[in-house]
Amino acid sequence: MVDRKNKQSRKEALDRWKADQRTTARAKLPLTDEHLQSMFDMLDEALPQRGCDHTLRLTTEWLVLNNLPIELVVNWLHENGGYCDCEALANSEQAWHDATGGVN
Numbered sequence: 001m002v003d004r005k006n007k008q009s010r011k012e013a014l015d016r017w018k019a020d021q022r023t024t025a026r027a028k029l030p031l032t033d034e035h036l037q038s039m040f041d042m043l044d045e046a047l048p049q050r051g052c053d054h055t056l057r058l059t060t061e062w063l064v065l066n067n068l069p070i071e072l073v074v075n076w077l078h079e080n081g082g083y084c085d086c087e088a089l090a091n092s093e094q095a096w097h098d099a100t101g102g103v104n
């Protein structure tokens with residue numbers, strides 16, 4: 001039964017590591033879940049209509065309108081593969097979902 005025990009503790013260690021990663025990722029989120037949800041919803045709607053101009057134009061506009069910290073959010077988007085509006089939606093939204101444990 002030694003093997004099973006080892007396997008169990010390896011799984012526990014992995015689960016702990018994943019939980020730690022998630023906690024770290026969560027702590028780095030620049031906005032509340034509600035705001036992030038609204039931001040990605042906005043991109044979902046605005047991108048098909050206005051298109052991506054290879055900048056974070058739509059995201060920045062939305063942040064200004066909502067009086068939110070542009071630099072903080074843009075830095076976070078960059079760290080998570082979002083260098084323009086469509087990448088923010090494609091890559092950074094996934095990073096947010098990963099950080100929240102897929103509950104969103």
Ligand SMILES: [Zn+2]
Binds near residue numbers: 053085
């Ligand atoms: Zn783009």
